[in-house]
Amino acid sequence: MRRIKRLTGDSSMVESFLPITSWKRFGWPWLLIIWLAFLTPGIWATNASALQPCNLDEKFPTTRPLPTDGGPTNIHVKFFLFDLLDIVTVKQEFTLDLFLNVNWKDDRVGALLRKAGVKRCEVPFHAIWQPDLLTLNGRSIEFSLPQVWILSDTGIVEGNNRIIGTYTAHFDLSNFPLDTQSLAVTYISTKFSPDELKVSFEASDHSAEFTESAWIVSNIQASSSRFDFGTVQDQKNYQFRFDYVIQVKRQTEFYVWKVFLPLCMIVAVTWSVFWIDPKQLGIQTSIGTLMMLNLIAFLFSLQEILPKISYLTRMDVFVYTSLTFVFLAFIEALITGGLAARGKDTMAQRLDLICRFVFPLGFVGITLWFWQVI
Template identity: 35%
Template sequence: MKNLLIIFLIFIASIHYVSAEGYPKSRPNESDGPTIVKIAFYIIDIENIDNKKQSFTADVIIRLKWKDSRLSGIEKAIPLNAIWNPRIQIYNLRDVDARFPEVVKILKGDTIQYTQRYYATLSSPLDFSEFPFDVQTLPITLLSFGFTPQEVVMDFEVAGGADKFSVSDWNIENIGAKTSIIKASFFQDGLEVIERPRLDYEFKANRHIQYYWWKVLSPLMVILFLSWAVFWIDPSQVGAQVGVSGTSILTLIAFLYKLDNILPPVSYLTHLDNFVFTTLGLVFFAYLEALVSTTFALKGKKDFALKLDYIFRIAYPIIFTIILLIFWA
């Protein structure tokens, strides 16, 4: 499906527009090798990272520069489609609002400059296996749909941006840019392969883990302390022991439904899922121990039942501490 999208965009990009003002439409200095396009980024803001849709919203300015001596001396702004241009587009684009006019400026030294501001929603495959300790890579991927790597070379020039972004639950850091070549074929046999130059400007996103301490860890600790209380109740008090341990299980199950608003909707278990289900197993173990100790107490072995409760008064918090260190340290 992705290859078909690339092929469609290449077809659209290959359409030549006729310039009413007679500006050259062919690539400048074709015999001298590939045209070098210098690319700069300025990140105004990253507003949102959507776990469910696996996308992020960015407000970014992208500047392209290339040489074309045929346009030397022109002082007015020229429509982008009226001249030759590298036809560079955002590859992982889902939705966009372009804010600047589609025009280029002729700078000194025969340099053509095209600057555009995009308010865009961009796709990004997110891996939630380590959630909420996951580190995500957010790319802005540019592709020259109209030309091969032998015709256009994308060269990262410079990047800048705001010191702080408005996305509240993530810490965003700049990684940098890398260039590569993307390949797509019309058919699965791979006999006809199209190559296009690609540039990825990437960010690293880390979650603010304090939110999950308060929203997940703290309520779970309260539920675990509630289940721990069963070891302090006289084992002959069957109703009290079973009632406390059963209430702990039901409370935890209700809490799991609340977690649906926090956990990403994926088909595999995340790090947080494993912690929650381990905690559920520990609470269920307290319930089983309550049944065993009350059974021994009813059979006249109350001393053994008391000894069993005493052992787990000490073992239960130790086991939970070990689990806590494994998952949250």
């Protein structure tokens, strides 16, 4: 202390410095002990609250739990749509990222847990009765969580999982690109009929944004029905089925800028032949030929964005109607040029005047039909 005082020349600094030096010499071990004392109960509490396997002496029931009225077993199902990853209309498939919660009540399970003094525990997927749900239209499915059932002493059996799956679908593209599609995930029970199982769907929700940006989710609903497995021993074999259906609507902005507006401009340019003197047949035919070639080249460029299907869509009708308007304008130019060459200028000009109104009005009509205005 005297040495420090000689160096600093201030006794107050020495007094304020001593507690720090003494704490550094003797306080750090005590600080570590206090920190461990506070941390250890938290670790113990975490380990104590972890869900343990159900190691009971008695086996869990493997038969369907019967309600008191003897009716079907009520299964509660809840979905949450994390992400709409992809929709491939050409392959007739879509990919979803889903959270699925399934639960039901079995008083026999609750009695076993209360007898063993266990509040909650978990069992392997096939160690207890379950509704045996099979994804009917699943192509590839991955489960992010362990496939186990969580049991409670109240008798509730619950299963949770996050599922990333690709599913098949039957898309109707006749209204493309103004189409609305149904993405259905279909589950069936291979062992139980609609008289034995009943599903209660809780409110489903979804994330605000999805990876697949070309579609928007308009509605989500679920329903149960029966699935016909065919005839067995002269009797219809019906099994339980329920569907989780996502209604999606295609975003049209891309097709407006990439298809609709370029087509309208190509068609409108061909109408310039109606304002050119019929005697100048060379200019008229040059414009018509050039627009025909431009439209054909444009149609080839559309092959990458139009669906490859065997029937005509709304977009196909609009494209081929535009091609027809360009072709008819070219034919009209040849007719008026021929009339002018034979000295029938008045008739040629009258035909041009009529086409100046008929062609735009006709194209406006097909445009209104395309956008479902009429």
